[in-house]
Amino acid sequence: MSIVPTEEACHLMPDSRRKVLVVGAGLCGLAIATTAARRGFDVLCVGDGRPGASLANFGQLHSGAVLAPVLPDVAEACWQYRNDWPDELLRPALVGEPHGYALFAETEAVHTYRTAWQHIGIDVEEISPDRSPARAAHPPAAAAFRIPDFSVNLDILHARTRAFAHDCGVSLLSQRRTTLRRNQETTLVTVPDLSDSPALVVLAAGADTPDLLARAGIAHTLRQRRIAWSRHAGARPDALTYWLDGDLLAISPDHADARVGLPSVNGEYGTDEIEYARIRAALVRRGLHRSDADLSLQWGTVCEPVTTRAAPTSFVADLRDPPAGWSRAPNLVVAVPGKWTTAWHCAERVVNALEQERQLS
Ligand SMILES: Cc1cc2nc3c(=O)[nH]c(=O)nc-3n(C[C@H](O)[C@H](O)[C@H](O)COP(=O)(O)OP(=O)(O)OC[C@H]3O[C@@H](n4cnc5c(N)ncnc54)[C@H](O)[C@@H]3O)c2cc1C
Numbered sequence: 001m002s003i004v005p006t007e008e009a010c011h012l013m014p015d016s017r018r019k020v021l022v023v024g025a026g027l028c029g030l031a032i033a034t035t036a037a038r039r040g041f042d043v044l045c046v047g048d049g050r051p052g053a054s055l056a057n058f059g060q061l062h063s064g065a066v067l068a069p070v071l072p073d074v075a076e077a078c079w080q081y082r083n084d085w086p087d088e089l090l091r092p093a094l095v096g097e098p099h100g101y102a103l104f105a106e107t108e109a110v111h112t113y114r115t116a117w118q119h120i121g122i123d124v125e126e127i128s129p130d131r132s133p134a135r136a137a138h139p140p141a142a143a144a145f146r147i148p149d150f151s152v153n154l155d156i157l158h159a160r161t162r163a164f165a166h167d168c169g170v171s172l173l174s175q176r177r178t179t180l181r182r183n184q185e186t187t188l189v190t191v192p193d194l195s196d197s198p199a200l201v202v203l204a205a206g207a208d209t210p211d212l213l214a215r216a217g218i219a220h221t222l223r224q225r226r227i228a229w230s231r232h233a234g235a236r237p238d239a240l241t242y243w244l245d246g247d248l249l250a251i252s253p254d255h256a257d258a259r260v261g262l263p264s265v266n267g268e269y270g271t272d273e274i275e276y277a278r279i280r281a282a283l284v285r286r287g288l289h290r291s292d293a294d295l296s297l298q299w300g301t302v303c304e305p306v307t308t309r310a311a312p313t314s315f316v317a318d319l320r321d322p323p324a325g326w327s328r329a330p331n332l333v334v335a336v337p338g339k340w341t342t343a344w345h346c347a348e349r350v351v352n353a354l355e356q357e358r359q360l361s
Pocket residue numbers: 023024025026027028029030046047048049050051052053054055056057058059060061062176177178179204205206207208209212227228229299300301302335336337338339340341342
């Protein structure tokens with residue numbers, strides 16, 4: 001995708017421009033707003049100024065390498081759609097090396113991963129463990145691979161994505177918390193906080209999406225889920241590193257420290273004490289723990305569909321034709337990206353839905 005907004009791309013059909021309101025100015029809301037503006041819509045994107053998941057996550061641009069044997073559909077979507085991120089936004093946000101490392105404590109699981117990588121076509125190179133961040137680990141890795149994942153500085157990525165949206169003609173309101181209302185008779189959604197109600201509304205409010213829908217009286221099948229992780233102060237690694245056998249420890253470089261994460265157990269995380277102890281033990285096991293004072297537990301929240309695993313990296317509900325369990329609302333589209341890695345793909349799907357609406361009207 002070119003970052004340079006052209007006349008042609010940003011100002012299509014000015015007479016027929018329909019007003020679109022995007023609620024939420026995280027990476028997904030901004031990607032949707034930008035894509036809609038580039039396709040000729042008159043777009044207002046409203047954020048409430050709070051940092052959502054887009055400003056507080058692991059900052060990993062996933063290639064799918066880590067997920068390939070366990071969640072092949074998610075892995076394939078990451079591999080296919082991460083390139084939708086414009087280089088001009090990603091490159092200045094890069095932290096550490098422009099690739100990551102997949103490490104194995106033992107060689108047993110290597111074959112399974114190698115087969116899955118080959119199946120999807122993920123570009124992976126086996127290297128000597130001595131050339132990887134495993135040099136610092138005890139015991140050292142038995143096998144190491146260079147994988148096309150890397151870490152970004154989320155503040156830089158978000159600021160540049162916001163500036164890009166503005167350059168593409170998106171009007172941005174950054175300190176406005178909006179509410180939605182659904183008219184019982186017409187089933188149309190209105191936005192009481194705005195004087196000029198838009199023709200179409202896209203809800204991209206991250207973890208707040210289920211609450212906003214519920215307060216508007218719109219039935220849905222979304223839920224919030226909390227994710228535990230840790231900051232490891234003063235231990236900034238050179239590159240994003242995953243240990244793929246055993247506990248699946250992930251370590252991402254950030255400004256000055258490391259973001260350390262473990263997968264959930266049966267889809268859920270435990271108490272503060274349990275999660276702190278799990279992460280601490282994973283670092284101790286590899287000789288990477290510095291001191292308890294350097295390790296602090298953090299929590300993030302994601303929004304996700306309760307049941308479906310159909311499109312796990314971007315769930316889009318077009319309420320003209322609502323999915324099972326959802327109310328009808330003919331001018332509302334709900335977007336849940338799953339990963340910021342696939343935000344532009346999610347945006348593409350949302351704007352395709354908006355364009356269908358424009359053709360019908
Ligand atoms: C701990 C953690 C780690 C993760 N790691 C990764 C990773 O490494 N790689 C990856 O690709 N994905 C990762 N994810 C997922 C990724 O962060 C999210 O999928 C993505 O950031 C969601 O973007 P969003 O724009 O939909 O939501 P958000 O970034 O949450 O943005 C929604 C915005 O809407 C605002 N808002 C809410 N209500 C209103 C309202 N009424 N009016 C106006 N504004 C409102 C919120 O304050 C927020 O600013 C992670 C998530 C978590 C929680």
